[in-house]
Amino acid sequence: ETGVTQSPTHLIKTRGQQVTLRCSSQSGHNTVSWYQQALGQGPQFIFQYYREEENGRGNFPPRFSGLQFPNYSSELNVNALELDDSALYLCASSLGRLEGSYEQYFGPGTRLTVT
Amino acid sequence: LAKTTQPISMDSYEGQEVNITCSHNNIATNDYITWYQQFPSQGPRFIIQGYKTKVTNEVASLFIPADRKSSTLSLPRVSLSDTAVYYCLVGDAPEAAGNKLTFGGGTRVLVKP
Numbered sequence: 001e002t003g004v005t006q007s008p009t010h011l012i013k014t015r016g017q018q019v020t021l022r023c024s025s026q027s028g029h030n031t032v033s034w035y036q037q038a039l040g041q042g043p044q045f046i047f048q049y050y051r052e053e054e055n056g057r058g059n060f061p062p063r064f065s066g067l068q069f070p071n072y073s074s075e076l077n078v079n080a081l082e083l084d085d086s087a088l089y090l091c092a093s094s095l096g097r098l099e100g101s102y103e104q105y106f107g108p109g110t111r112l113t114v115t
Numbered sequence: 116l117a118k119t120t121q122p123i124s125m126d127s128y129e130g131q132e133v134n135i136t137c138s139h140n141n142i143a144t145n146d147y148i149t150w151y152q153q154f155p156s157q158g159p160r161f162i163i164q165g166y167k168t169k170v171t172n173e174v175a176s177l178f179i180p181a182d183r184k185s186s187t188l189s190l191p192r193v194s195l196s197d198t199a200v201y202y203c204l205v206g207d208a209p210e211a212a213g214n215k216l217t218f219g220g221g222t223r224v225l226v227k228p
Contacts, residue, residue, distance in 0.1 A: 092159075101164060
């Protein structure tokens with residue numbers, strides 16, 4: 001059984017550019033959540049996908065968007081990058097809210113630097 | 116959403132028991148308490164979840180008093196590898212909240228030799 005994987009590991013982009021981050025969920029998990037973690041802060045919830053549909057969104061602007069594919073892998077897209085978007089982006093997979101647990105399995109993250 | 120307050124940092128020594136207390140004075144009836152651990156440059160890892168009284172698993176215990184306004188994560192006999200940030204999260208039942216995690220600032224635990 002493979003864990004949650006994310007790609008790329010590190011990324012450097014210029015302000016105004018667009019970026020796509022990818023996540024492969026743990027086998028059997030149908031729910032994927034994305035989080036942004038600034039240096040020295042706790043992770044902040046961006047949004048969640050359940051069976052290919054967005055299932056909740058945090059306080060992030062529309063330029064943060066996502067997709068979930070039939071195999072439950074996911075993408076996070078950020079348009080018009082700003083310097084404040086520099087952070088560690090974490091993906092977490094789980095069996096979904098009906099499991100009655102807050103246990104989510106996190107990937108190692110993608111470190112995005114915007115210059 | 117119940118606000119949580121936990122110490123910014125704690126120091127301990129190998130072999131000692133570490134207790135981290137989290138305050139959540141406005142916890143709601145349906146709220147659950149969850150703890151996560153995060154090592155540098157890694158994603159958080161689920162430790163334990165509870166609703167009331169005491170929950171124990173192979174790595175930690177969670178103590179929740181009757182009024183549920185606080186909770187204590189207990190790590191028995193810590194080792195150097197337990198140095199990490201520990202997050203206390205309080206939120207509605209997963210079935211209702213959509214399994215969304217709301218992290219605060221966490222407690223940085225440093226285990227010394």
